[in-house]
Amino acid sequence: MADIAFLLLIFFLVTTTMNVDTGLARMLPPIADSNEKTTQDVKQRNIFTVLINKSDRLLVEGKPMDVSILREKAKEFIANPNNDPDLPEKEVKQIDYFGAYEVPKGVISLQNDRGTSYSMYMHVQNELVAAYNELRNELARSRFGKYYDDLLEDQQKAIQAIYQMRISEAEPKSVGGKK
Amino acid sequence: MAKFERKGKTGMPAISTASLPDIVFMLLFFFMVSTTLRETELFVKIKLPEASEVVKLEKKSLVSYIYIGPPARQYQSLFGTDSRIQLNDSFKTLTDIRDFISSEREAMSESDRPFLQTSLKIDEDTRMGIVTDVKQELRKASALKISYSARRVIHD
Numbered sequence: 159m160a161d162i163a164f165l166l167l168i169f170f171l172v173t174t175t176m177n178v179d180t181g182l183a184r185m186l187p188p189i190a191d192s193n194e195k196t197t198q199d200v201k202q203r204n205i206f207t208v209l210i211n212k213s214d215r216l217l218v219e220g221k222p223m224d225v226s227i228l229r230e231k232a233k234e235f236i237a238n239p240n241n242d243p244d245l246p247e248k249e250v251k252q253i254d255y256f257g258a259y260e261v262p263k264g265v266i267s268l269q270n271d272r273g274t275s276y277s278m279y280m281h282v283q284n285e286l287v288a289a290y291n292e293l294r295n296e297l298a299r300s301r302f303g304k305y306y307d308d309l310l311e312d313q314q315k316a317i318q319a320i321y322q323m324r325i326s327e328a329e330p331k332s333v334g335g336k337k
Numbered sequence: 338m339a340k341f342e343r344k345g346k347t348g349m350p351a352i353s354t355a356s357l358p359d360i361v362f363m364l365l366f367f368f369m370v371s372t373t374l375r376e377t378e379l380f381v382k383i384k385l386p387e388a389s390e391v392v393k394l395e396k397k398s399l400v401s402y403i404y405i406g407p408p409a410r411q412y413q414s415l416f417g418t419d420s421r422i423q424l425n426d427s428f429k430t431l432t433d434i435r436d437f438i439s440s441e442r443e444a445m446s447e448s449d450r451p452f453l454q455t456s457l458k459i460d461e462d463t464r465m466g467i468v469t470d471v472k473q474e475l476r477k478a479s480a481l482k483i484s485y486s487a488r489r490v491i492h493d
Contacts, residue, residue, distance in 0.1 A: 159358060160357065160358045160361060163358060163361045163362055163365055164361060166365050166369075167361055167364055167365040167368065170365065170368035170369050170372050171368055173372055174368050174371060174372045178393055178394075179393070179394040179397075179400070179456060179484075179486060180391040180392065180393055180394065180486070180487065180488070180489050181388075181391055181392070181394060181456060181457075181484035181485050181486040181487050182388055182390060182391060182392070182484065182485045182487060183392055183394075183454075183482070183483075183484045184483050184484065184485065185481050185482060185483075186472060186475060186476050186480075186481040186482075186483055187476070187481075188476065188479065188481060189476045189477055189479070270465050270469075271465065272464060272465055272466030272469065273464055273465070273466065274464065274465040275461070275462060275463070275464060275465070276386060276459050276460070276461055276462070276463040276464070276465060276468060277386045277461035277462065279465055279468070280386040280387075280388055280461070280485060280487060281386070281388075283388075283485065284388040284389060284390055284487075287390040288389060288390050291390055
């Protein structure tokens, strides 16, 4: 009896993989209908352009930037705390728990080259998601005194409505070079 | 008066092994429950990138996997060292993705189909060109929910 149990035990010991799959969840935009070109006009001040070139360098809002300060810059852009006229506009909306609240309208536009390395791309994605997560956390702390993850579902929804994750990835363009 | 006797050289009494099967069974059940058998063999080498903001993928039954990376050593003579796409158990090309997604959809129950999620397991040294192509194919197949698989690291 014990022998069989041991045998099974060793089998399961060897075959066990306890990895939980983790990753950055994202929604792709639905494919654009080629018949009706829906070009949405977004004001320049509402767009935060992030370009990554083939040698993994960043160009943010037309200026080269190191990836280490991207998170801070993105947070400043998304929240626009000082109502800077160069940063995104705000729109007053009715939001549960908050009442009339000025919701920023910024969109982050991410564009990469075919030669960009995947690790750099993920690094940038991670920083942008981190910027949103930090802002949501800060708001949750100041309004509810709790971390965002500990809030009720309704409260999380309210915060999501204020800091809605808007990271748009441009339609791929093939720029120079073959393949 | 109490008498203390020493029964010669007794030494340590032998440990009873009667509870050993219980322990073994307990361990056995633990591993049986926590085991997930690897269902696909990887033909590509994948070192996932690191990220701190990752979320867990819920409900494994809703997730289908696309692997992209350089072929493992034994396949390099056949397929070269450039990143390739693996779907299920073979190397595939971009055009196969749509069929793959529709067959994954077919295999799911009707109520689950809108929740299909695609997990992209991509080697960190891959160039974005192939990833962009795959994403375009996924958009065409309207499998819009994706997850860029990454290892969790905690900075600071």
